Amino acid sequence: MQLILSYLIAGWSGFFVMAVELLGGRLLAPTFGSSIYVWGAIITVFMLALSIGYLAGGRLSMNAPSVRKLGLILIVAALTVLPLLLFAVPLLDAVANAIPDPRFGSLVGATVLFFIPTVFSGMISPYAVRLIVPDRSSSGRHAGQLYFVSTFGSAAGTLLTSFYLVLLMEVNHILLALMAISGVIGAAACLVRGEANAQ
Amino acid sequence: MRSSWQALLLLVAGLLAAQGASADNMKLLHSERSLYREVLVYETGDVRCICFTRFCRIGRQTCQDVKHPDRIVMNYPQMMLSSLFVKPEPKSVLIIGLGGGTIPRALHELAPEARIDVVEIDPAVVKVARRYFDLGDNSALNVIEADGRVQVKRALREQRSYDLIMLDAFDHEYIPEHLLTQEFLQEVKALLAPGGVLAANTFSSSRLYDHESTTYASVFPEFFNLKKENRVIIAANGPLPNADQLRANSQRFEKAFNSFGISANKLLPLFSRKQDWERGARILTDQYSPANLLNLGKN
Numbered sequence: 001m002q003l004i005l006s007y008l009i010a011g012w013s014g015f016f017v018m019a020v021e022l023l024g025g026r027l028l029a030p031t032f033g034s035s036i037y038v039w040g041a042i043i044t045v046f047m048l049a050l051s052i053g054y055l056a057g058g059r060l061s062m063n064a065p066s067v068r069k070l071g072l073i074l075i076v077a078a079l080t081v082l083p084l085l086l087f088a089v090p091l092l093d094a095v096a097n098a099i100p101d102p103r104f105g106s107l108v109g110a111t112v113l114f115f116i117p118t119v120f121s122g123m124i125s126p127y128a129v130r131l132i133v134p135d136r137s138s139s140g141r142h143a144g145q146l147y148f149v150s151t152f153g154s155a156a157g158t159l160l161t162s163f164y165l166v167l168l169m170e171v172n173h174i175l176l177a178l179m180a181i182s183g184v185i186g187a188a189a190c191l192v193r194g195e196a197n198a199q
Numbered sequence: 200m201r202s203s204w205q206a207l208l209l210l211v212a213g214l215l216a217a218q219g220a221s222a223d224n225m226k227l228l229h230s231e232r233s234l235y236r237e238v239l240v241y242e243t244g245d246v247r248c249i250c251f252t253r254f255c256r257i258g259r260q261t262c263q264d265v266k267h268p269d270r271i272v273m274n275y276p277q278m279m280l281s282s283l284f285v286k287p288e289p290k291s292v293l294i295i296g297l298g299g300g301t302i303p304r305a306l307h308e309l310a311p312e313a314r315i316d317v318v319e320i321d322p323a324v325v326k327v328a329r330r331y332f333d334l335g336d337n338s339a340l341n342v343i344e345a346d347g348r349v350q351v352k353r354a355l356r357e358q359r360s361y362d363l364i365m366l367d368a369f370d371h372e373y374i375p376e377h378l379l380t381q382e383f384l385q386e387v388k389a390l391l392a393p394g395g396v397l398a399a400n401t402f403s404s405s406r407l408y409d410h411e412s413t414t415y416a417s418v419f420p421e422f423f424n425l426k427k428e429n430r431v432i433i434a435a436n437g438p439l440p441n442a443d444q445l446r447a448n449s450q451r452f453e454k455a456f457n458s459f460g461i462s463a464n465k466l467l468p469l470f471s472r473k474q475d476w477e478r479g480a481r482i483l484t485d486q487y488s489p490a491n492l493l494n495l496g497k498n
Binding site for chain 2: 026029030031032033034035036089096097100102163166167169170171172173
C-alpha cells in the first residue's frame with residue numbers, strides 16, 4: 001500500500017506541476033503577453049523552484065520518513081496554489097505597474113505566483129525515492145522507476161491540459177480540480193493504516 | 200492529420216506549378232526568422248507580399264502593388280478602412296498589428312490630422328515594413344514594439360484615449376488568445392473616447408465564429424458585421440449610425456477611396472447588423488480562452 005501510494009503521489013505530482021505551469025502561461029498572458037520570454041520566465045521559475053524542492057525533499061527524508069508525511073507535502077503543495085485563484089490578477093497588475101519591462105515583469109510575476117507551490121512539489125520525488133528503495137543494490141532501478149512515473153505524469157498533465165482541459169473548463173476551475181485530487185490522494189496517504197514508517 | 204493534408208496539398212500544388220512552367224514566377228526578396236515566426240517577402244509580377252509561411256502557402260499578410268503603392272490590393276484593409284464611415288474624423292488612432300503597414304499608411308492619407316500609434320509585437324516585421332513597403336520614416340506614424348494587450352493596459356494607465364482603435368493582429372494560422380476575451384474588449388472599450396470606434400479583423404470560422412460573436416456582443420451590444428473572405432467587426436463606444444448617416448459618411452470618402460482603388464459604394468452593402476450566430480455560445484474570457492482550439496477544423 002505504502003509503495004503504491006508513493007508511486008501514485010509522485011506520478012500525480014508530476015501531472016500537477018505541469019498542469020499548473022501551463023495554466024500559469026494563461027494567467028500571465030493578459031498582463032505580459034504570451035511571447036517566448038514570458039514562457040521563458042515561467043519555465044525558469046518552475047525549474048529553479050523544483051531544484052530547490054529536490055534539495056529540501058532529500059534533506060527532509062533523513063528524518064523519520066513516512067508516506068503520511070509525503071501525503072502532507074502533496075496537500076501543502078496544493079494549498080499554496082490557492083493564492084493564484086484569489087489574488088493572481090491584482091498581484092500581476094501590481095507587478096506590471098512596478099516593472100514595465102514584460103520580461104522582468106513576467107519573471108517577478110511568475111516567481112510571486114508559482115515559486116512556493118513548485119518548491120513543495122519538487123520535494124515529492126526525492127522523498128518518495130527514500131520510501132521505495134529497499135536496499136542499495138536496487139536503488140538505481142527504483143529511482144529510475146520513480147522518475148518514469150513522475151515524468152510520465154508530467155507528460156500526461158501537459159497534454160491533457162493543453163489539448164482538452166482548457167477547452168472544457170475555466171483556468172480557476174481546473175486549478176480547483178487539481179487541488180481537490182491532490183487533497184484526496186494526500187488524505188489517503190495520511191490515513192494509511194498501521195505503522196507507516198519506512199524501513 | 201491537418202498537416203499531412205497540407206503536405207499533400209503542397210505536393211499537388213508543387214506538381215501543378217511545375218507543369219504550368221512556373222507561371223507564378225514568385226520571387227523571394229527577403230526572409231528572416233524572428234522571435235515569433237518566419238518573415239518572408241515575395242514578389243509576383245508587380246505585387247509584393249509579406250508572408251509568414253513558405254510560398255505564402257497560408258494567407259498573405261499584406262500585399263502592395265509596387266508600381267502603384269497607393270492601390271489597396273486586398274479586401275480586408277478596405278473593410279477595415281470603412282470604419283471611417285462610422286467615425287469620419289478620428290483625431291487619434293491606435294492600430295494593433297502592423298503587417299506591411301497598408302492600413303496605417305492609407306489612414307494617414309485619409310485622416311491627415313490624426314495622430315496614429317501602431318503597436319507591433321515583432322521587431323522584424325517593423326524592419327521589413329520600413330524597408331520593403333515604404334513605411335519609411337513617416338513621422339506621423341508612431342510605431343511601438345510591444346504586445347497589443349500590454350500596450351492597451353499601459354495606455355489605460357497613462358489615461359490616454361483613442362477615437363479609433365483597429366485590431367489587426369490575427370491571421371489564418373494563429374490567434375493571440377489574450378486578444379480575444381471579454382476582459383480585453385472591456386479594456387479596449389475603456390480606451391475608446393466617447394463615440395470612439397473599434398474595427399477588428401478576425402479569422403474566425405466554424406465554432407469560433409459563434410464564441411467570438413457572443414464575446415463581442417457581451418461588451419458591444421450592437422456592432423456591424425462585415426463578411427467576405429475575412430470577417431471585420433466594427434463596434435462603437437456609443438450608438439451606431441443609421442443607414443442614412445452611414446451612406447452620407449461614405450460619400451465623403453468616395454473620392455479619396457477611389458484614389459486607393461476602393462469603391463466606397465461596394466463596401467456599404469457589407470455593413471450588416473444581423474446576428475447570425477448561436478446566441479448560447481460560451482463567452483471567451485481570460486479564464487476560458489481556447490480560441491485556437493475552437494478554430495480547429497475550420498472549413
